[in-house]
Amino acid sequence: MDRPVEHSLLDTGVQAVISRPIDRIDGPRKVSGKATYAAEYQLENMAHGFLVSAKFGRGRINRIDVEAARAMPGVLDVLVDLDAFIRNPQQGAQAEAPEQGVRDVQYYGEPVALVVAETFEQARAAAHEVVIDWQPEPGCFDFEGRLETAEKPSGGFLEAHHNQGDIDAAMAAAEVTVDAVWTTPSQNSAAMELHASIAVWEGDSVTLYGSLQMPAYNRKQLADALDLPLEQVRIVSAYVGGGFGSKLGIASEAVAAAIASRKLGRPVKAVMTRQQVFDATVRRSNTRQRIRLGATRDGRLLAVGHETLCSNLEREDFFEPAGAATHFLYAGEARRITHDIVRMNWLLSGSMRAPGEAAGMLALECAMDELAEKLELDPVDLRKRNDPPVDPETGHRYSTRQFVECLDEAAQRFGWEARNRTPGGRREGEWLIGHGMAAAARSNLLHKSEARVFLTPEGRAVIETDMTDIGTGTYTILAQIAAEILGLPVDRIDVCLGDTRFAPAAGSGGSWGAASSGSSVYLACQSLREKLAEAMGCTAEELVLKDGKAICANRSQPLESLIGSGLSAYGKIEPGSMQKETRQAAYGAHFCEVKVNAVTGEIRVVRWVSRFASGRILNEKTARSQCIGGIIFGIGAALSEELLHDPRNGKIVNRDLAEYHVPVHADVPHLDVEFLPERDPFANPLHAKGLGELSISGAGAAVVNAIYNATGMRVRDYPVTLDKLLPGLPPV
Numbered sequence: 001m002d003r004p005v006e007h008s009l010l011d012t013g014v015q016a017v018i019s020r021p022i023d024r025i026d027g028p029r030k031v032s033g034k035a036t037y038a039a040e041y042q043l044e045n046m047a048h049g050f051l052v053s054a055k056f057g058r059g060r061i062n063r064i065d066v067e068a069a070r071a072m073p074g075v076l077d078v079l080v081d082l083d084a085f086i087r088n089p090q091q092g093a094q095a096e097a098p099e100q101g102v103r104d105v106q107y108y109g110e111p112v113a114l115v116v117a118e119t120f121e122q123a124r125a126a127a128h129e130v131v132i133d134w135q136p137e138p139g140c141f142d143f144e145g146r147l148e149t150a151e152k153p154s155g156g157f158l159e160a161h162h163n164q165g166d167i168d169a170a171m172a173a174a175e176v177t178v179d180a181v182w183t184t185p186s187q188n189s190a191a192m193e194l195h196a197s198i199a200v201w202e203g204d205s206v207t208l209y210g211s212l213q214m215p216a217y218n219r220k221q222l223a224d225a226l227d228l229p230l231e232q233v234r235i236v237s238a239y240v241g242g243g244f245g246s247k248l249g250i251a252s253e254a255v256a257a258a259i260a261s262r263k264l265g266r267p268v269k270a271v272m273t274r275q276q277v278f279d280a281t282v283r284r285s286n287t288r289q290r291i292r293l294g295a296t297r298d299g300r301l302l303a304v305g306h307e308t309l310c311s312n313l314e315r316e317d318f319f320e321p322a323g324a325a326t327h328f329l330y331a332g333e334a335r336r337i338t339h340d341i342v343r344m345n346w347l348l349s350g351s352m353r354a355p356g357e358a359a360g361m362l363a364l365e366c367a368m369d370e371l372a373e374k375l376e377l378d379p380v381d382l383r384k385r386n387d388p389p390v391d392p393e394t395g396h397r398y399s400t401r402q403f404v405e406c407l408d409e410a411a412q413r414f415g416w417e418a419r420n421r422t423p424g425g426r427r428e429g430e431w432l433i434g435h436g437m438a439a440a441a442r443s444n445l446l447h448k449s450e451a452r453v454f455l456t457p458e459g460r461a462v463i464e465t466d467m468t469d470i471g472t473g474t475y476t477i478l479a480q481i482a483a484e485i486l487g488l489p490v491d492r493i494d495v496c497l498g499d500t501r502f503a504p505a506a507g508s509g510g511s512w513g514a515a516s517s518g519s520s521v522y523l524a525c526q527s528l529r530e531k532l533a534e535a536m537g538c539t540a541e542e543l544v545l546k547d548g549k550a551i552c553a554n555r556s557q558p559l560e561s562l563i564g565s566g567l568s569a570y571g572k573i574e575p576g577s578m579q580k581e582t583r584q585a586a587y588g589a590h591f592c593e594v595k596v597n598a599v600t601g602e603i604r605v606v607r608w609v610s611r612f613a614s615g616r617i618l619n620e621k622t623a624r625s626q627c628i629g630g631i632i633f634g635i636g637a638a639l640s641e642e643l644l645h646d647p648r649n650g651k652i653v654n655r656d657l658a659e660y661h662v663p664v665h666a667d668v669p670h671l672d673v674e675f676l677p678e679r680d681p682f683a684n685p686l687h688a689k690g691l692g693e694l695s696i697s698g699a700g701a702a703v704v705n706a707i708y709n710a711t712g713m714r715v716r717d718y719p720v721t722l723d724k725l726l727p728g729l730p731p732v
């Protein structure tokens with residue numbers, strides 16, 4: 001993508017299928033049980049693995065005693081030194097590696113062994129008989145007590161520190177300021193489907209059926225872990241029951257299953273329990289965010305400070321980029337946006353839905369609300385006054401930016417004019433009523449992605465790419481893109497995903513999936529159009545493809561007549577200078593009404609309006625579903641989601657879906673979500689931008705701003721549970 005694509009093949013709308021809210025083409029397969037998820041593959045002679053986890057927060061394992069476990073019924077093997085096995089795969093049946101599991105443990109629940117048995121239940125029972133001989137080492141379990149030790153990350157894919165101008169001077173000069181600290185807790189992705197792997201070997205090659213977001217990348221990870229050439233690893237991830245970041249990378253059960261399977265010469269299935277998913281797959285880091293905003297009396301920002309501390313294990317580079325949207329959302333000359341890591345012996349932290357914006361806008365958008373109040377300005381107005389004409393850091397143009405339009409449309413639909421204007425001032429019986437709003441913003445990304453599309457002699461189109469559909473609608477939108485460009489009804493498109501035998505795709509992450517994999521399908525179909533035009537004896541510009549017919553001037557013939565024994569084309573998209581020369585992001589606005597019970601502090605979200613501008617919408621139904629899901633995530637972040645680490649050893653104590661509270665159906669009102677018309681020619685040939693993670697961004701802040709409006713209480717410590725409101729509620 002080195003230049004804007006002025007005219008998209010999706011513009012013509014000849015087949016009239018793009019953007020339509022059509023049902024998921026994989027829906028019938030899913031509801032009839034025909035969509036096979038990772039743990040559901042039925043292989044001959046399959047053995048079952050169960051992970052054994054360390055039950056201490058930091059220490060050294062001297063020895064793992066597996067004798068009792070081995071004696072349990074059905075037990076085939078206990079693997080305690082997976083590293084040694086990778087170093088020497090030929091050790092085969094030799095029972096014990098010399099190290100006998102000697103290793104360091106960095107966090108409570110870290111997987112250290114795998115028991116393999118004939119059945120899952122036998123493996124699980126035997127896992128309880130594994131005895132770990134260990135000695136404790138001093139661990140870091142008190143985040144607040146360790147803030148001083150925070151260090152600048154050495155890597156990461158985003159700039160960790162950005163300084164522009166003199167923020168201290170700008171704050172001192174500002175007439176109105178906000179300077180406060182917000183904290184957000186560790187969170188779990190809580191995908192419905194557990195992390196699961198089935199490994200099977202054929203000679204020196206392994207196939208892993210996994211629940212994974214990025215097969216091309218996961219293939220490389222597994223090849224690295226097993227010290228194998230890429231060609232000897234195949235990943236299959238055809239259906240994924242949610243990932244939200246927790247399945248961007250392979251987890252321990254995948255490597256363990258692959259090693260066990262090779263050693264035993266049988267397929268091995270390893271499925272994490274829900275508790276293991278909580279203990280041993282990535283969490284979203286907790287954060288401590290200091291926001292400083294300084295403005296003139298008329299509400300123009302002079303200073304924007306966003307300093308984030310997050311946590312991770314020693315030597316891990318990933319940091320929660322909470323200031324991601326702060327870089328480009330609002331104007332302001334002096335800027336300081338930093339991220340530092342506090343080293344903790346807590347579970348590894350990594351990406352979870354909208355890493356950065358999801359946590360960061362919980363702070364930034366509440367700070368903006370506080371600033372608006374001090375300025376006696378409508379918070380919508382404050383945001384509009386600080387809508388920059390170009391990126392405030394790079395000076396680059398925005399590719400497209402309809403932030404103000406989103407604010408206006410959502411405000412109008414919500415009835416913002418009729419909002420409660422006195423915090424704590426509107427009461428209906430026991431309930432205090434409040435209204436709040438917040439911005440949504442999320443960077444747009446494009447990743448290298450490839451696809452093959454071929455036309456069969458029967459006139460069907462087949463798409464092959466190792467892209468995934470993690471519940472987002474990829475199967476459907478790829479079919480729509482091909483259908484539109486090739487002039488075929490959607491039911492004449494077959495979409496084959498999630499197998500590294502197909503062309504390598506960008507995978508599902510960072511909201512780049514639809515744009516990246518969709519563009520590769522677009523480009524393949526564009527080549528096919530050219531081939532069809534040639535067969536038709538006209539130019540691609542003259543050719544019209546519609547309803548399975550090729551039309552040129554006054555000639556029309558069925559597509560099949562041009563295909564011969566089959567036509568095939570590759571498409572490949574790569575990011576280019578457009579991503580550097582323009583600031584690409586999607587925008588939105590959230591408005592909500594909450595009621596807070598004046599007696600109990602119970603908080604209910606009762607009304608919601610969001611508007612988003614995210615380039616072309618490829619399928620209105622799947623897009624809206626993404627946004628509804630994101631907003632619900634935001635409600636969870638505001639009100640209930642919180643991993644609690646035991647202060648003695650870092651153990652996550654609420655490690656299941658009964659104790660880790662995500663919103664349920666009854667917690668969510670009707671969510672009024674609509675999209676503004678938009679085309680972004682700088683983003684990709686589809687003119688679409690990333691959407692999935694846009695909607696979580698800012699959503700929780702709208703809830704908390706509404707809680708303030710209802711009660712007059714600013715809670716800056718997420719989640720805002722009722723106990724934090726009780727002390728400030730009016731006397732009964």
Ligand code: MOS
Nearest residue numbers: 245352353509510
């Ligand atoms: Mo996303 S957190 O990149 O799955």
